[in-house]
Amino acid sequence: MTVDTLESANLRNRMVDQLIADQAAKGLTLPASVEAALRTVPRELYAPNTPLPEAYANSAIVTKRRGEESISSVSAPFLIAEMLGQAVDALDGLKGRHVLEIGSGGYNASLLAELVGPAGSVTTVDIDPEVTDRASACLAAAGYHDVKVVCADAEHPVEPGRRYDLIIVTAGAWDIPSAWREQLTDGGVLVVPLRTFGLTRSWALRRAGQELVSHSHRQCGFVSVQGAGAHExxxxxxxxxxxxxxxxxxxxxxxxxxxxxxxxxxxxxxxxxxxxxxxxxxxxxxxxxxxxxxxxxxxxxxxxxxxxxxxxxxxxxxxxxxxxxxxxxxxxxxxxxxxxxxxxxxxxxxxxxxxxxxxxxxxxxxxxxxASSPSPALRVFAAQTPDGDLPAGTVLDKRHSRLVLTFTPTEEKGLS
Ligand SMILES: C[S@@+](CC[C@H](N)C(=O)[O-])C[C@H]1O[C@@H](n2cnc3c(N)ncnc32)[C@H](O)[C@@H]1O
Structure with a gap:
């Protein structure tokens, strides 16, 4: 593939400058390691046949549809940047970490490869063989030979026996299957776009024993999880x-x-x-x-x-x-x-x-x-957890988990 590298680098840097400005307007800071990764990986290599300016637009590039519905895409840069920022903040950096990405495309996996470095590892899994074939080809073309690509339904353990420091889900989930919690190291982090009451937020959830406790959340939207965990x-x-x-x-x-x-x-x-x-x-x-x-x-x-x-x-x-x-x-x-x-x-x-x-x-x-415009906090328990073991809060029962939402006051008050 021929790429005008100077134009590509210019567009990439402009995209990252804009992401930093947009995050600042929301009161967020893009971690330096995520900024460096975004400035390094050529996004156009994961969107072949997309004109260069579109490859660097701040929007998702749909790569597969079923009828009207998008079922696979290269995620929007602002979402990727925010979710990677959540992961980096929750784990205090990703160098040397072992990561499972759920939902492939190649671009985010290569950013993760930059973030974990040679001492870490990245496995990416997708339910769709067309997507994994494409992701494998794009990752190889971009030179990310160490990323492992697996085709499977990520509802179930992906590499049985393995534990990850980070699982980052890049499809919209309705529930948290037990395999996601069980594949995390204790203290490991799950970043997942989760739908509660019809509202999707990207939650960074840290594992503490059999429980997941929220560290941060961001507003987001994603193509839906397919397979055993699909929820229409x-x-x-x-x-x-x-x-x-x-x-x-x-x-x-x-x-x-x-x-x-x-x-x-x-x-x-x-x-x-x-x-x-x-x-x-x-x-x-x-x-x-x-x-x-x-x-x-x-x-x-x-x-x-x-x-x-x-x-x-x-x-x-x-x-x-x-x-x-x-x-x-x-x-x-x-x-x-x-x-x-x-x-x-x-x-x-x-x-x-x-x-x-x-x-x-x-x-x-x-x-x-x-109440000072409180922010939601989320705790996730296994489905069989008895009522008496749940903390106070709004309980939302899913198929595999029981969610408890509470509100904690924010520092900045909205009221004047
Ligand atoms: C938004 S795309 C992933 C974007 C990608 N991470 C990137 O680098 O831009 C979401 C992907 O999730 C995949 N997916 C949906 N349900 C899945 C499941 N149960 N297991 C694994 N992959 C799934 C879809 O096939 C789709 O390719």
């Missing part, structure tokens, strides 16, 4: 360009929500002036843990740009906004109300019980702000 996501049409995202075990009648949406809109505001850095992704998980037991269904609203522009809906974030559905009310977190540099949060509801539903959502927002 469904989209229901409720208006032109407006959808509800549901987990496979949730039931909502879309016609009922469509009917409710035809009724006038009620808006409620929390009544705060919040600082721009307030992490609203944390508020969304807070709302989920509070509303899930109070409304019939807690769901995620998504909308196309045209539906927002034409005023059909005014969600906080059109790619995924908390919403509740019950008899007589459909409610969601609304777009922000800006006054100068500060903003307020609010809710919109439709239906005969709209005012009560909007008021309830907004009261939970007030409680979050008054």
């Amino acid at each position: 996501v469904r989209y229901l049409d409720i208006a032109d360009g407006v959808h509800l995202r549901l987990d496979e075990d949730q039931q909502v009648d879309p016609a009922m929500v469509t009917e409710l949406m035809l009724q006038p809109r009620r808006q409620a505001w929390a009544g705060f002036s919040l600082a721009p850095r307030t992490v609203l992704a944390d508020l969304d998980l807070w709302l989920a843990t509070r509303l899930v037991g109070e409304a019939d269904e807690f769901v995620i609203l998504t909308a196309q740009e045209a539906a927002v522009e034409s005023g059909v809906v005014a969600p906080a974030w059109r790619f995924g906004t908390p919403a509740t559905v019950e008899t007589g009310a459909f409610c969601y977190r609304s777009e922000l109300l800006w006054t100068g540099q500060k903003f307020d949060v609010g809710a919109i509801a439709h239906g005969p019980h709209a005012s009560a539903a909007a008021k309830r959502m907004v009261e939970h927002m007030r409680a979050w702000v008054e």
Whole structure:
């Protein structure tokens, strides 16, 4: 493959400069070792036939689709940078570490190879033989001959008997299979994009005995895990360009929500002036843990740009906004109300019980702000753990694990 190396290096450096600036705007710092790796590995070698500027755009490059759905991609640089940063921070560096990457493509595996150095090791596993063949070819072309590529369903142990300091999952998971915990050394770290209440966060979880305890989390989105651990996501049409995202075990009648949406809109505001850095992704998980037991269904609203522009809906974030559905009310977190540099949060509801539903959502927002905008913390236990052995918090039962979410105050207060 012929590559214009000077242009490639320039684009790569520009991409990394932008990643550093974007992370700084979020209050994050890209670890120096991750920066060095990103400046070293030519991303275009993992995206053959992609024009060079696209290979260095800050977005995923889809490499395989099933119908409309993307099932494999070279992950977006900002996500890779944030997740590698989570791993480096949680393990205090990756030099000499032994790593399992779940979901191959080659690019992230080669960054990991740079990070662990010759004393460490990287195994990458993918369920899809087309992906592993491609990843093997790309890694060989780029000169990363020591990365081991395995084709298997990573729901099960990948190299039986082996333990890793880091397992980094690069597909969206609904659950944490016991094999992921058991393949970690004690103190080892699992970085995993995990869906809880329909909201995906990349969690860095450290193993402590049979438990996993969160170290950090970031908002993210990924193609879904396939194979034995697959858990379907469904989209229901409720208006032109407006959808509800549901987990496979949730039931909502879309016609009922469509009917409710035809009724006038009620808006409620929390009544705060919040600082721009307030992490609203944390508020969304807070709302989920509070509303899930109070409304019939807690769901995620998504909308196309045209539906927002034409005023059909005014969600906080059109790619995924908390919403509740019950008899007589459909409610969601609304777009922000800006006054100068500060903003307020609010809710919109439709239906005969709209005012009560909007008021309830907004009261939970007030409680979050008054508690100093706490951040979620996650502890993961094996499925057979008895209730009495779980700590206080919101318990979410999955197939192989029991998750407990709690909220801890953040240092920076959003309230002014
Ligand atoms: C976003 S891509 C991986 C990107 C890659 N890490 C990179 O370097 O950019 C996600 C991959 O996860 C794989 N995958 C999904 N479910 C899996 C499973 N159960 N076991 C192993 N791989 C899986 C998919 O086949 C897909 O190729």
